[in-house]
Amino acid sequence: MVAVAVxxxxxxxxxxxRTLCTSSLENNLPVQVTWFTxxxxxxxxxxxxxxxxxxxxxxxxxxxDYGCQYMSPVSTVFRNELERWQELGLxxxxxxxxxxxxxxxHPKMTKLESPGWVGNGGMxxxxxxxxx
Numbered sequence: 001m002v003a004v005a006v007x008x009x010x011x012x013x014x015x016x017x018r019t020l021c022t023s024s025l026e027n028n029l030p031v032q033v034t035w036f037t038x039x040x041x042x043x044x045x046x047x048x049x050x051x052x053x054x055x056x057x058x059x060x061x062x063x064x065d066y067g068c069q070y071m072s073p074v075s076t077v078f079r080n081e082l083e084r085w086q087e088l089g090l091x092x093x094x095x096x097x098x099x100x101x102x103x104x105x106h107p108k109m110t111k112l113e114s115p116g117w118v119g120n121g122g123m124x125x126x127x128x129x130x131x132x
Contacts (some may be wrong), residue, residue, distance in 0.1 A: 001030040009037040011071060011123070014130055015081055070097055070116030082117050090126045093117045 006016045017035050024031035071091075073079040085091045097116040098109040119126030 001032055003032045003034070005034050005036060007036045009127070011127070013037070014127060015078060018081070019077060070095055070118050072097065072112070072114065072116050085126070085130070086117075088129075089120065090129055091117050091119055 004020055006013050006020070013035070017033055020031060020033045023029070024033070071078075071082065073082055082091055082093070086093065093115050095116040095118045097112045099112065100107050100109055
């Protein structure tokens with residue numbers, strides 16, 4: 001048996017745990033996955049359990065999503081997982097992403113070719129729904 005530890009409570013951790021467990025079951029491989037997080041729910045400070053006044057959007061109040069601002073999949077495995085999350089209504093991929101190149105003498109925003117994926121309602125609520 002192979003023992004694997006996953007540490008974290010964000011998008012990378014939840015994707016690693018699901019991929020390891022699914023692959024183990026599909027291929028009949030003896031893998032023991034232990035998941036370590038610092039909090040009871042995914043998304044850490046993004047969770048509804050957080051005491052932060054900015055953990056959840058509230059009408060008229062400022063809001064900052066503590067998680068990654070968008071996801072840009074490179075691997076087929078992660079793209080497939082995002083498509084599954086989209087089918088569940090948890091993410092959307094119509095988010096245009098632009099980057100600023102600070103090396104330019106006169107920096108300007110450059111739009112990336114592929115859209116970014118974002119959690120519907122923010123990354124924290126998306127992660128909570130994935131772990132319920």
